Amino acid sequence: MESSSCIVGVNIKQCHYCFLLVSLLMILSLGNSVSSSSSPPTKRFHFNVEWKQVTRLCHTKPLLTVNGQYPGPTIAVSEGDKVEIKVTNSIAENATIHWHGVRQYRTAWADGPAYITQCPIKGGQSYTYRFRVADQRGTLLWHSHYTWQRASVHGAFIIYPRLPYPLPSKIHAEIPIIFGEWWNGDVDAVESEMMKYGGGPNSSDAYTINGLPGPLYPCSAKDTFIQTVERGNTYLLRIINAALNDELFFAVANHNLKVVEVDAAYTKPFSTPAIMIAPGQTTNVLLTTDQSPDSSGMFPMAITPYLTSVFPFDNSTSVGFLKYNLKTKPSSTPSLKVPNLPKMSDTPFATQFAQKTRSLASRQYPCRVPKSFDKRVIVMVSLNLQDCPPHMTCKGYDGKRFFASMNNQSFVRPLTTSVLEQHYKNLTTTVQLSSDFPEQPPKKFDFTGVDPLTENMNTEFGSKILTVPYGTNLEIVLQGTSFLNTENHPIHIHGHNFFIVGRGFGNYDPNVDPAGYNLVDPPERNTVPVPAGGWAALRLRADNPGVWFIHCHLEEHTSWGLAMALAVRDGPGPAQSLLPPPDDLPSCGDPHA
Ligand SMILES: *[C@@H]1O[C@H](CO)[C@@H](O)[C@H](O)[C@H]1NC(C)=O
Ligand SMILES: *[C@@H]1O[C@H](CO)[C@@H](O)[C@H](O)[C@H]1NC(C)=O
Ligand SMILES: *[C@@H]1O[C@H](CO)[C@@H](O)[C@H](O)[C@H]1NC(C)=O
Ligand SMILES: *[C@@H]1O[C@H](CO)[C@@H](O)[C@H](O)[C@H]1NC(C)=O
């Protein structure tokens, strides 16, 4: 069952059932609210990390999967549920799972990034991720957060709302659509090779829609995603970008998409001929089947990369189909053309799309953007080049090695413990964390100019942490650079949603740009594409105690060190402290020692 069988549209009847159940529980809990806190239901899942022989593009290889499925199983829970996912690692390599975008309030131990909030789950061992899903609703994803396992270890994480959807149309069915990348070779070897020689990674051999490359790739016509629909209905597409290294455009021929939610936060609905979606982002859109198909009955849909880098990337296109369920037999072959798909370099489209995305900001779902800030941190995001060590071959630009950094700090994971454990122990013992992440770029220069400090693109290596008190209203300005090239970086923050209050091209000016901020209905997200050669200003309330990874969701850049960690101290209140670590938390040491 490796192919599309797990992706058929979920009939909305199931959700009506969820609403009823949740409403019933709400009534019960309201009755109880004075005397006791009612216990939310617990949803339990079991993930087995295992190899599975999978064939795409006529290449059969062992693919790392959860429960033998590719893409992996869907987690569907309801707002307010407790969730327990027992992950058994049945391979020789380490593994972890990250519940991308789940707030993990006080449960940072269950967040998943290796060496940040936990040591990896070793081969033959299990770890149960326990957390509660509260105050968020919609589509997210889960994925491995160890090496490049995310390439195939990923799936949908759906949170059904407690209240009915605030949507402009009645939904006939929900269709999860997961984008990914396929390598004919071993993905871990691609990362190892890249780190060994300091060059760019091999590009993927195909993009996939729900694990299927589609007819534009060799040997793949039979591996094409086809979604059957009825004419005259509205469908909710839950779109997830689980690709490793590529931002994507997506469009369906002849059909507009109405965006209603991003990263599990409702948006003001808007119509668009296509979407831009960065790795780690999710987008819910409504699609109405109001077109008249030709005699094939099919409309193609496609993904293609949004490319801003001058370095080689997978520049191919994956096609799937919307198949209208016609009474007549199809009598022609379907077209593969999606004219409304943007060109790969269409930055104006990406910019307009970002500008159109706004929080719903309704009475029921107010926009909780901090109107003021306690601390502003300006973080320069850049690629770097280090000299080739003697007697080594380096395959990066100019015979050097690629790295990447935030404020000239290339992040190094500790490997013998997790940052969270160090942080937690500091509260009781005196183990020191280096809390001195620079809050400004170490040098001021024309960050996005034609010729920035090109004579020295070196970086520093370390694990400096940005530490803030509980409740800090934080403004983080991400400043792109033109080191090597200007590139759009999708920056993901764990444990918090943030509001994108401003963005622009060129250098951020703290005296001018704040005047243009949107503090009314800025989009609420967990991953922001920082404009190529520009900046993005974020606001968040640091109200989740623990340690949270902040990194570029292009996996190659994280491997090169484009990452940092945010530590939020415990607050004074009773429910404002990090919970103690669970008993089964994996250790980095030898389990038999
Ligand atoms: C990367 O691509 C090159 C050229 O196609 C190939 O020789 C090499 O084996 C690939 N490396 C991996 C790890 O797949
Ligand atoms: C993709 O990149 C290759 C190599 O850089 C180039 O030859 C080819 O024309 C590109 N294809 C498209 C569709 O841009
Ligand atoms: C750890 O404790 C020391 C001593 O109390 C303090 O100076 C330091 O800021 C603490 N670090 C963190 C990350 O809490
Ligand atoms: C980054 O750090 C390296 C190593 O200390 C230094 O040579 C370089 O000038 C720094 N670059 C910037 C932009 O601060």
Ligand SMILES: *[C@@H]1O[C@H](CO)[C@@H](O)[C@H](O)[C@H]1NC(C)=O
């Ligand atoms: C798994 O992680 C542990 C802890 O960092 C490390 O000691 C071990 O070498 C890793 N195992 C493999 C197979 O990479």
